[in-house]
Every structure is written in structure tokens, then in C-alpha cells.
Amino acid sequence: MTTGxxxxxxxxxxxxxxxxxxxxxxxxxxxxxxxxxxxxTVGTTGGHLGSGLGVVELTVAIHYVFNTPEDRLIWDVxxxxxxxxxxxxxxxxxxxxxxxxGLSGFTKRSESEYDPFGAAHSSTSISAGLGxxxxxxxxxxxxxxxxxxGDGAMSAGMAYEAMNNAEAAGNRLVVILNDNDMSxxxxxxxxxxxxxxxxxxxxxxxxxELAKRFARKLPKPLHKAAKKTDEYARGMAMGGTLFxxxxxxxxxxxxxxxxxxxxxxxENVRDAAEGPCLIHVVTQKGxxxxxxxxxxxxxxxxxxxxxxxxxxxxxxxxxxxxxxxxGETLAKLAQSDPRxxxxxxxxxxGTGVDKFAKAHPxxxxxxxxxxxxxxxxxxxxAAQGMRPFAAIYSTFLQRAFDQIVHDVAIQxxxxxxxxxxxxxxxxxxxxxxxxxDITYLATLPNMVVMSPSDEAELAHMTYTAAEHDxxxxxxxxxRGAGVGVEMPEVLEKLPIxxxxxxxxxxxxxxxAILSLGARLAEAQKAADTLEAKGLATTIADMRFAKPLDxxxxxxxxxxxxxxxxxxxxxxxxxxxxxxxxxxxEGLVDVGLKIRxxxxxxxxxxxxxxxxxxxxxxxxAPHIVETVLSxxxxxxxxxxxxxx
Numbered sequence: 001m002t003t004g005x006x007x008x009x010x011x012x013x014x015x016x017x018x019x020x021x022x023x024x025x026x027x028x029x030x031x032x033x034x035x036x037x038x039x040x041t042v043g044t045t046g047g048h049l050g051s052g053l054g055v056v057e058l059t060v061a062i063h064y065v066f067n068t069p070e071d072r073l074i075w076d077v078x079x080x081x082x083x084x085x086x087x088x089x090x091x092x093x094x095x096x097x098x099x100x101x102g103l104s105g106f107t108k109r110s111e112s113e114y115d116p117f118g119a120a121h122s123s124t125s126i127s128a129g130l131g132x133x134x135x136x137x138x139x140x141x142x143x144x145x146x147x148x149x150g151d152g153a154m155s156a157g158m159a160y161e162a163m164n165n166a167e168a169a170g171n172r173l174v175v176i177l178n179d180n181d182m183s184x185x186x187x188x189x190x191x192x193x194x195x196x197x198x199x200x201x202x203x204x205x206x207x208x209e210l211a212k213r214f215a216r217k218l219p220k221p222l223h224k225a226a227k228k229t230d231e232y233a234r235g236m237a238m239g240g241t242l243f244x245x246x247x248x249x250x251x252x253x254x255x256x257x258x259x260x261x262x263x264x265x266x267e268n269v270r271d272a273a274e275g276p277c278l279i280h281v282v283t284q285k286g287x288x289x290x291x292x293x294x295x296x297x298x299x300x301x302x303x304x305x306x307x308x309x310x311x312x313x314x315x316x317x318x319x320x321x322x323x324x325x326x327g328e329t330l331a332k333l334a335q336s337d338p339r340x341x342x343x344x345x346x347x348x349x350g351t352g353v354d355k356f357a358k359a360h361p362x363x364x365x366x367x368x369x370x371x372x373x374x375x376x377x378x379x380x381x382a383a384q385g386m387r388p389f390a391a392i393y394s395t396f397l398q399r400a401f402d403q404i405v406h407d408v409a410i411q412x413x414x415x416x417x418x419x420x421x422x423x424x425x426x427x428x429x430x431x432x433x434x435x436x437d438i439t440y441l442a443t444l445p446n447m448v449v450m451s452p453s454d455e456a457e458l459a460h461m462t463y464t465a466a467e468h469d470x471x472x473x474x475x476x477x478x479r480g481a482g483v484g485v486e487m488p489e490v491l492e493k494l495p496i497x498x499x500x501x502x503x504x505x506x507x508x509x510x511x512a513i514l515s516l517g518a519r520l521a522e523a524q525k526a527a528d529t530l531e532a533k534g535l536a537t538t539i540a541d542m543r544f545a546k547p548l549d550x551x552x553x554x555x556x557x558x559x560x561x562x563x564x565x566x567x568x569x570x571x572x573x574x575x576x577x578x579x580x581x582x583x584x585e586g587l588v589d590v591g592l593k594i595r596x597x598x599x600x601x602x603x604x605x606x607x608x609x610x611x612x613x614x615x616x617x618x619x620a621p622h623i624v625e626t627v628l629s630x631x632x633x634x635x636x637x638x639x640x641x642x643x
Contacts, residue, residue: 008033015089016063016114027064027259031057034083035288041082041094046304047105047427048079050286051150054180054256058148058281059083061262062176065270066146072116072132076125076149078106080178081115088114098427100607106431120431121396122346122369123156125149126175130162133169133276144270145169148176152346155368160246166276167247173276174269179253180285243278252280257287319482323420325455326477327352329462329491330389330418331359339387340466343367345374351391351420371396375403375415382413387466391418394434394476401440408472409444415472416465417441422451422476422517423568424599424613429606434476435599438516439572441474442546448473448496449545451517451567455482457543463491478518478568480609497547503527504538506552511537511627512560514553516545516567516574519618523566526623535627545574550581557587557594562630566597566623573598593630597623 009026010033013019022030035056042049060083062073068088075081085103086094090112096102104111106120117128129147136143153159154177166173243250251269254261262281269277334340334356341363348354348366357364367374371392378388392400397419408415422434442449448468452458452475461475503524504512511530515523520541527537538560540552545567557563565575575596582588599616613619 010034010037010086010091013087014091016068016087019060019063019087022064024064024259024263027057027060027263031060031259032288034060034086037086037091037094038082039288041086041097044304045095045097045099047098048082051077051080051180052082054283054285054287055080055148055178056083056287057257057259057262058176058178058283059087061259061266062146062148063087065263065266066144069113069116070143072129072143072145073114074117074125074129074132074145074147075107075119076147076153077122078104078119080148080150081107084114085112088112098429098606100605100611102606104429104606105427106429118431120428121399123149123153123158125153126159126162126166129173129175130166130169133172136172137169144172144174146174146176148178150178150180153369155346156370157372163243163246163248163278170275171272171277175248175276175278177252177278177280178256178283179280180283248276248278249274250278250280252278253282254280256281256283319484320455321352321481322455322458322477322479323350323352324355325352325458325482325487326391326418326420326462327355329459330466331356333463333466333491334360334363337387337466338363339385340389341365341381341386342389342391343374343378343381344391345369345371345396347391347393347396347420350393351418353391371400372403375400376407378415379403379407379411379413382408382415383411387414387416387469389416389418389465391420393421393432394419394437395421395432397437398440404441404472405444409446412446412471414469416468417472417474418462418465419474419476421479423478424604424609424616425479426609426612427606430603433604434478434568435570437474437476438545438567438569438574439576442573442577444472446471447546450475450494450543451545452477452543453515453518453520453541454485456485456488457541458482459488460492460494461543464494464496467493468496476517483518483521494543497544497549499540499542499544499549499552501552502539502541504536506538506540506555506559508559509536509538510561510631511535512556512563513537513539513623514542514556514563514565514574514578515539516542516565517569519566519568522613522618522620523623525620526627529620529624530627535631542574545577548577548581553578553581554585554587557582557592560592562593562595562627564595564597564623564626564630566618568599568618570599571596571601593633595626595630597626 009030013030035053038052075084090103093103098105107115108118109115116132119125125147126149129145132145149159251265254265256262265279269279330340330342342353342356343365344351344353345367346369348357353364367377374390374392378390381388419437421432422437425432438449441447450461452461458477465473465475513523523539527539530537538556540556542549565578567574575598579594579596582594597618604612604615
């Protein structure tokens with residue numbers, strides 16, 4: 001491909017087919033331009049930055065060497081895939097990323113043929129890649145599968161489960177370990193790069209296979225000794241013994257920013273006749289942008305920022321974030337209670353556990369991306385008399401459901417679940433929404449499930465959970481800032497399974513709204529509108545999805561014409577439990593109209609949270625319309641009965 005003297009190479013590359021027309025010596029320039037494009041994009045839109053900057057060269061090299069999309073490229077997690085999106089036909093839409101109607105912040109099958117597998121949870125790439133590789137093998141198709149997995153994702157057992165079964169894929173599976181903070185490998189240099197190229201070369205592989213065939217003809221003790229000698233020598237040189245034992249041919253570590261190393265190694269692996277291969281690539285998170293290089297954790301996910309200074313656009317003051325309220329409250333409680341400890345799965349700052357860890361470092365545990373282990377670890381702590389808090393995002397806690405059931409609930413162990421990112425989460429979209437936790441937790445015997453309506457209630461619930469030793473207890477709260485209420489000086493231990501009336505009178509009225517969680521503010525707005533129409537409205541902050549406040553529900557159901565439940569969760573939560581209670585007790589036989597408001601039965605794409613809740617039908621106008629519709633239906637039914 002020829003370009004003019006001032007034509008950016010990136011302008012000539014719309015898809016990997018264009019990329020593969022470049023000369024190898026042009027790839028460095030393309031990578032530099034791609035990095036600049038990504039920095040400018042994320043500075044404008046916000047989003048994930050550091051991890052994508054670290055894989056720019058790797059992205060270019062993979063698409064240059066492999067025949068994507070026929071060769072299936074699977075990015076673990078997906079937030080490192082922004083450069084991938086830019087050079088796979090989506091550059092013209094890249095500034096819509098994480099916005100309503102725009103590109104997803106993660107890989108998404110419906111978005112591009114170059115995204116063969118959707119990824120937003122960690123450690124899935126090798127399993128998915130193995131599926132693609134085996135399918136090609138069974139169908140006689142030539143395509144390979146390339147899984148790019150970060151070293152953080154290697155802390156999850158699922159990655160090793162996949163590798164343990166990968167040998168059957170043969171050379172159709174290539175795993176690239178993106179080691180972006182050198183937690184596995186020693187520093188790399190020219191020698192290791194040379195060794196990597198050497199051991200993937202056709203000559204070396206041919207000689208090695210010849211030696212293996214020769215060794216098989218030796219007496220068994222000598223054959224075993226020869227095999228061990230080969231493994232030991234390569235393990236000492238390259239640290240790959242573990243991966244070799246799992247059936248992989250290990251290559252590396254190599255410099256993930258050196259095109260002269262990356263391209264020939266990938267080419268050798270592509271053409272190799274051996275079984276599955278693991279390439280250990282060392283990259284620098286935030287590479288090429290000094291603010292991100294110097295503070296990789298702060299530049300993992302960023303708000304819009306000034307590209308020149310790196311300064312992120314901060315929100316102006318306002319109420320504290322829910323996760324900070326939790327972390328600070330728990331840290332204070334732990335000052336007088338040495339039994340309290342906190343566990344998180346690679347999300348210390350996202351859950352507020354970083355604040356606890358700063359005050360109580362010996363009682364804070366970041367177990368990595370290992371939610372199943374986190375839950376059972378907490379169960380063991382609880383069984384030994386500690387008061388563990390497992391602080392895990394709702395969407396990630398789904399991965400540990402079996403452990404919640406088997407290791408916690410059945411044994412009735414007092415594990416405290418602090419569930420962040422409950423409800424809809426905005427720019428991260430469906431993969432990170434906390435839609436299902438009420439349903440999957442409230443169905444379990446022995447489990448207590450709470451949800452605060454504001455940040456003060458969250459502080460009370462944190463204290464309530466700390467003092468609850470009778471069994472497992474969970475409290476779920478949304479992402480972002482609270483509503484701005486005054487924080488309590490003295491924390492209250494809430495009575496388990498009891499709600500509270502926050503507006504109106506349980507003795508009578510036209511409408512009762514039973515709210516669970518942070519929709520309470522919208523319920524208040526709806527009540528203002530209803531009362532302006534002459535409809536007396538009572539609001540109950542239920543606080544608990546389980547156990548239900550049956551007494552309060554019974555009173556409201558028998559003294560109001562319409563009862564509406566509202567929650568930031570899927571079907572099967574508070575509304576379902578209230579309907580079951582009403583059915584069991586015959587409350588629906590007395591003319592009561594019950595309506596349940598919950599998240600719709602769809603996976604909602606990314607957008608601003610207020611727009612997502614509008615789409616979900618959970619804002620104040622929707623509550624008003626639900627009430628009026630029920631009243632109209634009731635009036636029509638009465639008129640029909642009289643007729």
C-alpha cells in the first residue's frame with residue numbers, strides 16, 4: 001500500500017484486510033497513530049484507557065498476522081478492545097462509545113463480525129476460544145482461535161479449568177497472556193525476545209519433535225528423564241512449567257511493545273504444527289501516555305479529560321458515593337470490633353474496601369478475580385467466629401451463586417454481602433447491571449435481603465449487618481452518589497424484616513406505594529402528583545425484600561384501594577413476594593389492586609442512568625400512570641359488576 005507523504009496510515013486502514021497490506025516496517029507508525037486516536041477519543045468520551053493503551057502494538061500485530069475474522073480473536077473482559085474496535089471498521093463511531101445508541105464499551109457479537117464473543121466479565125476468553133477451536137476441528141474448518149487474557153484474569157479458576165481441557169484443540173488455539181504489571185515475569189530484554197523467536201521457529205520445533213520421537217524409542221526410564229530435562233531447561237529459561245503441565249507450548253516472556261519481537265513470534269506460532277500455545281507478552285498499562293503510565297489504577301476507567309494535562313473533569317461536589325459511605329462506615333465499626341473484616345474480588349476502590357484497608361490493612365483481603373473463592377473464604381471466616389463482609393458488585397456476585405447457596409445459606413453462616421452496583425449502571429450497560437440479585441438471593445432460606453433508600457440508610461444497614469450473627473445477610477445499593485440526606489451521628493440497628501412509613505398513614509388512603517431501594521425519591525415525586533389529583537397516598541420504605549414485613553403489607557393492603565410495589569430489580573423480587581403473600585392470605589379477594597413495577601424482561605443497553613430508568617418505566621411519571629391505570633381498571637370493573 002502506498003500513501004502520500006502526509007497521509008496518516010490510520011486513515012488508510014478501515015479493516016484488518018487493509019492492515020495486512022502494509023509493510024512490516026510501517027506497523028510502528030500505525031501503532032503510534034492508533035494510540036493517539038485512542039487517547040483523543042477517551043479524552044472526549046471518557047471510558048477505559050490504561051488497558052487499551054497497553055495493547056496497541058499487540059492489537060496491530062495480531063490482526064496483521066492472523067486472518068481475522070476467520071481466525072477468531074477473543075478479548076478477555078473487553079475493556080482493552082478500544083484499539084481493536086478502531087481498526088475493525090468502527091473508527092467513525094468510536095466517539096459514541098459507552099453512550100446511548102453508540103458502541104459498547106466491551107466486545108459485542110451484534111456489533112461486528114470481528115467480535116465473535118461478547119466479553120465484560122473476566123476470565124472467559126480461553127473457555128470460549130476452546131469452543132471455537134474445537135468447533136473448527138470437528139467441522140474441518142481451518143480457523144484458529146486467539147484468546148487475549150490479562151494477568152489479572154488469570155487469578156480466576158475458570159481460566160485454569162479451560163487450559164486443563166485445551167490440549168484437544170491442538171494448534172487451533174493460541175492464548176496470549178497480557179502481563180501488564182510484571183506480576184508473573186522477570187524484566188524482559190533482548191535475550192528473552194531472541195529466545196522466544198528461537199523456540200517458536202520451525203527449525204526448533206522440528207528438531208524438538210524429532211528429539212521427542214527419538215526419546216520415545218528409549219527405555220522408559222531414559223524417556224522420562226529426557227522429557228524432564230527438556231521441561232526443566234525450558235522452565236528455567238522462560239518460567240513456563242505450569243503452562244507446559246497444562247498442555248500448552250509456552251513462549252515468552254516477550255516485549256509487547258516491540259513489533260520486531262511480536263510479529264515473528266506470532267507468525268511462528270500461527271504456522272506451528274504443535275498443540276495449543278501460550279504466548280507470554282509483557283505490556284505496560286497506559287503505555288504512551290505519561291499520566292496513565294504514572295497512575296495506571298486511576299486511568300483504568302476515566303471521565304472525560306484534558307489530553308494535554310491529563311486532568312480529568314471532576315463532578316462538582318455533591319453527596320458522597322454509596323461505596324464510600326459503606327467503606328467509611330465499615331472502617332469506623334471495625335475500630336471497636338476486631339472481628340470485622342472485608343473481602344473484595346479485585347475491586348477495592350469500586351466497592352469502598354480501599355478505605356477499610358487503609359484503616360485496617362490486616363483485615364482487608366483482595367482475592368483477585370475470584371468471586372467463588374471470595375464467598376467460600378468468607379464462609380470459613382464466619383464459621384470461625386469472624387464477621388466477614390464480602391463486598392462484590394451485583395453482576396459479579398452472580399458468578400458465585402452456588403457458593404452462596406451451598407457454602408453459606410445451607411450452613412446458615414453469618415456472611416455479610418455488601419452488593420454494589422445494584423440496579424442499572426449507565427455506561428457499562430447490560431453486562432454490569434445489578435438486575436438479578438434480589439431474585440436470586442431472596443429465594444434462599446436463611447437469607448436476609450435489605451436495600452437502602454439513601455446513603456443514611458446504607459450506613460444503618462452496614463451496622464445492622466455487622467450485628468447480625470444469626471445467618472447470612474445482604475444489602476444492595478446503587479452506583480454513584482447518594483441523594484444528599486444528612487448522615488446520622490449514631491447508627492441504628494434496624495429490626496430485621498420491618499419497613500417504615502415515610503409518607504401518609506397506614507390507617508387509610510387511596511394509594512399505597514411499597515418502595516424497595518433508591519426509587520423512593522421517585523415515589524415521593526409521584527405522590528406529590530397523585531395528591532395534587534386528590535388521591536391520598538401512603539409510601540412505605542420496605543427496607544427488606546426478605547423477610548417481608550407481612551404485618552405492614554397486610555395493613556396497607558386492607559386500608560388502600562391500590563398497592564404498587566417498585567424496585568430496581570428483575571421479576572421475582574419484592575413484587576413477586578408481595579403478590580405471593582397477598583395470594584396466600586386472600587388479600588386479592590377483597591377488591592385490592594396490586595401492581596408491581598420492576599425492571600423489564602430485557603437486557604438494556606448502555607445509556608445515561610436516568611434514560612435507562614425512563615426506558616425501564618421506573619420514574620415518577622410511570623408510577624403515576626400505573627396508579628391511574630389501576631384505578632381506571634377498578635372503576636370499570638365496579639361499573640361492569642353493577643351493570
